[in-house]
Amino acid sequence: MRRNAVALCALILFPPTLLAAQAPSAPTPEWRRGGVCYEVFVRSFSDSDGDGVGDLRGLTSKLDYINDGSAASRKDLGASCIWLMPVAQSPSYHGYDVTNYYEVDREYGTNDDFKRLVAEAHRRGIRVIVDLVLNHMSSEHPRFKAALLDPASPYRPWFRWSPVERKTPGWTVPTWHKVPERDEYYYGLFWSGMPDLELSNPEVKAEWERVARFWLEEMGVDGFRLDAVGHFFEDGDDPRNGPGTHPWLRDYAAHIRGIKPGAFTVGEVWDSVGALRAYYPDQLDAYFAFEVSDALLEAVRTGEKARLVAALERVQREFPHNRWASFQRNHDQTRTMTALGGDAGRARLSASLLLTLPGLPFVYYGEEIGMSADKPDPRLRTPMHWTRGPAAGFTRGLPWEPLQPDSLTANVEAQEGDPGSLLNHYRRLVHLRAAHPALAWGDFAALEASDPAALAFLRRAEGETVLVVANLGVRPLSGVRLTSSAALLPAGSHAATSLLGDGAAAPLRVGRDGRIAGWAAPALAPFETRVVRLGGG
Numbered sequence: 173m174r175r176n177a178v179a180l181c182a183l184i185l186f187p188p189t190l191l192a193a194q195a196p197s198a199p200t201p202e203w204r205r206g207g208v209c210y211e212v213f214v215r216s217f218s219d220s221d222g223d224g225v226g227d228l229r230g231l232t233s234k235l236d237y238i239n240d241g242s243a244a245s246r247k248d249l250g251a252s253c254i255w256l257m258p259v260a261q262s263p264s265y266h267g268y269d270v271t272n273y274y275e276v277d278r279e280y281g282t283n284d285d286f287k288r289l290v291a292e293a294h295r296r297g298i299r300v301i302v303d304l305v306l307n308h309m310s311s312e313h314p315r316f317k318a319a320l321l322d323p324a325s326p327y328r329p330w331f332r333w334s335p336v337e338r339k340t341p342g343w344t345v346p347t348w349h350k351v352p353e354r355d356e357y358y359y360g361l362f363w364s365g366m367p368d369l370e371l372s373n374p375e376v377k378a379e380w381e382r383v384a385r386f387w388l389e390e391m392g393v394d395g396f397r398l399d400a401v402g403h404f405f406e407d408g409d410d411p412r413n414g415p416g417t418h419p420w421l422r423d424y425a426a427h428i429r430g431i432k433p434g435a436f437t438v439g440e441v442w443d444s445v446g447a448l449r450a451y452y453p454d455q456l457d458a459y460f461a462f463e464v465s466d467a468l469l470e471a472v473r474t475g476e477k478a479r480l481v482a483a484l485e486r487v488q489r490e491f492p493h494n495r496w497a498s499f500q501r502n503h504d505q506t507r508t509m510t511a512l513g514g515d516a517g518r519a520r521l522s523a524s525l526l527l528t529l530p531g532l533p534f535v536y537y538g539e540e541i542g543m544s545a546d547k548p549d550p551r552l553r554t555p556m557h558w559t560r561g562p563a564a565g566f567t568r569g570l571p572w573e574p575l576q577p578d579s580l581t582a583n584v585e586a587q588e589g590d591p592g593s594l595l596n597h598y599r600r601l602v603h604l605r606a607a608h609p610a611l612a613w614g615d616f617a618a619l620e621a622s623d624p625a626a627l628a629f630l631r632r633a634e635g636e637t638v639l640v641v642a643n644l645g646v647r648p649l650s651g652v653r654l655t656s657s658a659a660l661l662p663a664g665s666h667a668a669t670s671l672l673g674d675g676a677a678a679p680l681r682v683g684r685d686g687r688i689a690g691w692a693a694p695a696l697a698p699f700e701t702r703v704v705r706l707g708g709g
Contacts, residue, residue: 200494201434203299206612207252208527208602209534210238213503214259214280215267216555217537219567226555226566228259228281232289237584241296249540250602253299253436255397257503259286262310265550265572267303268399269310269366273383283391290392299394301436302387306380307400308366316367320351320358329373332359341410361403361411371404371420381427388432395436396428398456402441413447421455438497438532445486453492458532460497461487468529469500469511472522475644477627481618484529488616498531500539503553507538507545509582516542517699520597521642524672524701527601528631528640530616540598542582551576557583604671608705610638617660619688622653626693630660637661637706638671639680643696650695659686661706670694672703680706 218230240248258267261275276286293300309316319327334357340347348357349364360367369376387393401421405414421439428435437456441448445463464487467480487496500508500522512518519542526533538556545552550573557579558565564579576582587593605611614633621628625645631638643649661682668677673694680691694702 200613201436203252203297204436204494204532205609206606207532208250208605209253209255209301209497209532210249210251211255211257211502211534211536213257213537213553215265215572216553216566218556218558219569219571222568223279224567224569224572225279226572227279228276228285228289232285232292235289235292235296235298239296239298241298246599246603249535249599250606251535252297252606253301253394254293255438255534256300256302258303258305258399260305263312264310264365266553268305269308269312269363270305271310271313274386286391294392299436300392301395301397301438302393303399304384304387304396305399306369306371307403308360308362308368311360311365311367321353330369330376331367332370333357334359338409343411347411362400368403372416377420377424380424384424384428385431388428388435393435394432395438395457398437398439401439401451401456401459402443402447413441413443413450418450418455421451425454425456445483445490448496449490452495458495458497460499460502460534461531464496464531465499465501468498468525469508469522471627471644472518472525473512475625475646477624477644480627481629484616485618488530493615494530494532494613496531497534498526498529499534499536500526502534502536504549505552506547507536507543507552509539509542510544510546514544516594520594521644521699521701523594523598523601524642525627527598527605528611528638528701528703529629530614530631533605535598538582540595541584541587542578542594544576544578544582559583559585600672604703608636608638608671609633610636610705611703614638617656617658619654619656621693622651622655623649625649626652626654626696628654628693632660637666639668639704639706640701641693641696641704642701643698646698648695648697649693652693652696653690654688654693655690656688660688661686666706669705669707670702671705672701677702677704 214231215226217226218234219226220229236248238249238251259276259280260270261272261277262270276283290300315327315330318325319331334348337348337357347361349360350357358367402413403411405416407414425437428437438458439456441459442462448459451459464483467483471477471480508522509519554573554576555566555571560580560583563571564575564583587595610631610633614631617630619628625643626641626649627644628641663682663684666680668679670677675694677694678692683689
């Protein structure tokens with residue numbers, strides 16, 4: 173009888189037309205329902221041989237830190253997938269200029285080392301996705317070198333050429349680079365060392381299809397993060413979101429799914445929610461929501477929630493259900509702790525919101541221990557802090573890049589045994605998200621609060637509702653009352669069970685019209701978040 177009542181409530185709250193409009197075109201793999209992805213820079217994670225450079229064997233040795241595969245464990249971070257920044261051969265430290273797409277970078281190990289990593293990750297229930305750099309390749313790649321040296325080379329049509337230097341709207345640095353041997357320029361949006369490819373060329377597309385097949389079948393990966401998707405095709409000289417992008421991505425994603433059904437694809441389009449609309453519904457599985465990321469950190473920094481709520485409501489309205497990726501910061505941006513002025517309370521709040529809001533969350537390595545960093549780029553990607561010892565336990569040798577000054581405090585060893593540490597806060601939240609369908613996959617409904625410093629929202633899935641209320645301000649909050657202008661829940665009294673935060677919460681009463689009217693939220697310390705499961709009816 174209770175099961176039937178839950179099903180009836182689900183039909184009221186989630187009409188079939190709404191569910192159909194928001195549902196993905198194919199069943200969503202279980203790991204993405206409540207999953208969290210962990211972004212890893214192999215060079216900076218763990219060095220197994222003492223040469224100062226992180227490697228695949230080092231990462232393999234640390235998989236239990238990410239997820240040890242035990243359902244009962246709370247000692248691991250609990251992430252269900254890892255995204256590896258580029259691991260293919262490259263002359264640069266970052267790897268985004270590839271010279272051989274079929275071989276692992278020698279500093280990281282061998283193809284067999286990579287296969288062992290994938291096998292060990294899969295044994296623990298961790299999916300492995302790798303950065304796939306298709307927009308450009310290295311100027312040291314044999315095919316570009318052939319095209320550069322010989323105008324009659326068969327690889328000339330793989331790249332873009334011009335007899336005169338051209339300008340790129342919105343770019344302050346040169347994007348057309350002089351060929352030393354003759355009066356000619358080639359196009360490289362990001363750098364002269366990364367010439368852009370002509371993706372409309374069938375031979376280029378066929379090569380990228382072979383590359384995808386190699387990594388999916390031979391190397392065993394579970395999907396790809398596609399770099400610089402928004403720059404695949406130009407609109408004249410405008411390098412953003414060219415009209416050729418969408419049919420190309422549609423075909424390429426179908427090719428990937430044809431090789432390995434269920435392979436996950438997530439794209440980088442550094443643009444607004446409005447610009448991202450054109451990338452749905454039938455191209456990649458998901459895209460990073462940069463607008464939501466910016467709004468999240470702005471809310472935590474300033475205590476102003478309006479932009480964050482508006483961005484979340486727009487994403488929910490305009491994107492297929494949960495087919496987008498949330499994050500705080502990534503390898504191209506000032507680290508979260510630095511962006512928040514080194515404020516540990518705000519960093520804790522930011523993590524709480526990331527891991528209780530919708531989307532597939534990505535956590536950049538070191539965020540969970542509060543590592544700090546600012547530009548230039550190499551300083552954003554410094555070695556992971558494992559211990560208080562020499563080189564922070566990253567290597568027995570000299571690290572490829574100097575450690576951050578906070579390595580003695582922002583490290584795993586210092587936080588491991590402290591229940592109140594940032595690391596254990598992340599662990600608690602990641603496991604909480606995985607355990608509760610509403611947090612894992614539910615929709616988002618903002619509530620009105622009597623104090624502007626309070627951010628409150630419901631996450632609702634069939635059979636479960638969770639209420640989250642956070643104090644964005646620097647003063648304690650008490651007596652905050654929450655209301656809703658829309659019908660959100662079945663009428664009656666809903667018992668409140670605390671999932672995060674100390675102390676009991678009062679039952680929530682909902683009027684006959686389905687609206688919440690004046691629920692008294694628990695007292696909240698500055699930057700505290702409470703998570704409450706609602707039951708009854």
